Amino acid sequence: MYRYDEFDHGFVKSRVAEFRDQVERRLAGEITEDQFRPLRLMNGVYLQLHAYMLRVAIPYGTLSSRQLRMLGHIARTYDKGYGHFTTRQNIQFNWPTLSDVPAILADLASVEMHAIQTSGNCIRNVTADHFAGAAADEVADPRPYAEILRQWSSLHPEFSYLPRKFKIAVTGATRDRAAIKTHDIGLHLRKNERGELGFAVYVGGGQGRTPMIAKKIRDFLPEEHLLSYATAIMRVYNLHGRRDNKYKARLKILVHETGAEAFGRQVEAEWQALRDSELRLPESDIRTIDAYFAPPVLPDRPGGDEAVRLARLDSRRFAEWLDQNVTTHRNPDYAAVTISLKGIGEAPGDASDSPMEAIADLAQKLAFDEIRVSHEQNLVLPHVARADLKAVHDGLVEIGLATPNANLITDIIACPGLDYCALANARSIGVAQSLSRRFGSLERQKDIGELKLKISGCINACGHHHVGHIGILGVEKKGAELYQVMLGGSADEDTSLGEVLGRGFGPDEITDAVETIVETYLRIRLDRGEKFIDAYRRVGAEPFKEALYAGEFRAA
Amino acid sequence: MKILTANRLADGEAVWFSANGGWIDSIGGAEIARDKEEEARLDAVGKAGLLDNDVVDAELVEVELNDGEIVPVRLRERIRAAGPTNRTDLGKQARPGQLAEAA
Known part of the structure; x- marks a missing residue:
């Protein structure tokens, strides 16, 4: 690293x-x-x-x-x-x-960390696929480019007082695990037909009060032009982004109002003046940063499959965790492990001091010293020998962090909400805890299958409710908390925004409402293979509206 | 009815202006403004608190009396007075003798 x-x-x-x-x-x-x-x-x-x-x-x-x-x-x-x-x-x-x-x-x-640019109208922390460098579906590790962007954007004098905050995400994989289309700039690292690395460039995505999906303005940007092109985007934004109204100041509004094509033309025009400037990255500079991210030397560890097979027979708990929280690695002797910070009934994303230290010890001993934080508020050990999976699992069991629920309905994203946040209008954590307990049975969760449940306590959408398969937005109405439900959002390569179903629900009703939605899905799905999001895309909102509002369920 | 609240500059702790004068870290003893004149006086106290660098974000918030106890009208203020509702072991609600209940 x-x-x-x-x-x-x-x-x-x-x-x-x-x-x-x-x-x-x-x-x-x-x-x-x-x-x-x-x-x-x-x-x-x-x-x-x-x-x-x-x-x-x-x-x-x-x-x-x-x-x-x-x-x-x-x-x-x-x-x-x-x-x-x-x-x-x-x-x-x-x-x-x-x-x-x-x-x-x-x-x-x-320990080489800081808190600079984690707030304010500047370029924030550049995010990336949490399986970067380990994923089997990746053309190259996106993090060297994220690091190049970090160095370029740190205290950049021209981009320290932007119209509004600015977020960039990068992925190098086919599956988008970094939600790049919900960012101001989303970069998809890919190879062209000559095998050269470059990016598909998306701009103007974002959530908040005006959610927008980013539009592609360039299919392939050669890697050496990363900074010249990013600078061109920033200059167009800095020049034309609105400063008179903070709710209309994000890049997404500019792209929307200008039109993606026209915006793209403005960027290309700006870029013509920059592409051969000192911002063009020399090959040697890229490879120098690349070298920092060279994957750890992963020794051959044959026998992992047999070890896993035997351990699976021996322990149902291990088998369940293996099925849910272990992801294919590009090296067949290895795997990536998701450490769920979503224990049943717990606050999503919270981690205590001793477990953090215990995970650090596990990573040092069995995972090449690396840990990742996912935007889904879990931790990841990206490189674990399959032969060591049982030892890692047992280590996680000891600290209570082996909940086998990655990508299931209790793997909930939730912002801090009104329990902490000065901007919030309603609580998120309590709703997440209640839903987690309601759907706590692993058997039931596995029957429901992949389901992304995301909760925000205000319109700023830190809990990504717009892109949840089921999204919940807490608002304040007449002094009380009210929760709006939206369905059909998604933050992957098929990014979509959820649609509000109808009237909101009170704090005592929201868990029942979500259960009604889930039960409706179970009733209408073609078979167990049809995921919630696919079923929703097939049938639309009507059956869910019918179940929630026309039946015996009394809406708030 | 309104009371004056703020956060203490040095540690960010939620505080209220006391009926005895000075900033206190529990809502129970807050001075209540019952008319516009008293509100204006408390408002001036808040502004002075900012200028004296004792507190930040001073504001008047609406409250009711419930069996003699001061209860803020907004949930936000009830949570500030008690602590996170998902962690009753933290914040003012965790301190001995503090019974503030947020929700």
């Missing part, structure tokens, strides 16, 4: 010193809150309902065991013993004091 060079170390260290000074001056009353707010936000410090919140960047969701151990240390030392992994592959600490933040940032810097 990427290692800081002297410049990176010096830069992050000086930034910590600068923020330490700013905090001291703020606490001494030398600067006002109006002056300080943008400074703290630039360093990832928000103020929420109960306390400050620190959002730490995890570039493209990749962590070493040393870094994960440090996150556990921070949770224990400065927070209340846990952190919350987010849908942008970051982690949030919910309870730090302002006076402790400089010390936390210094601890993070010691």
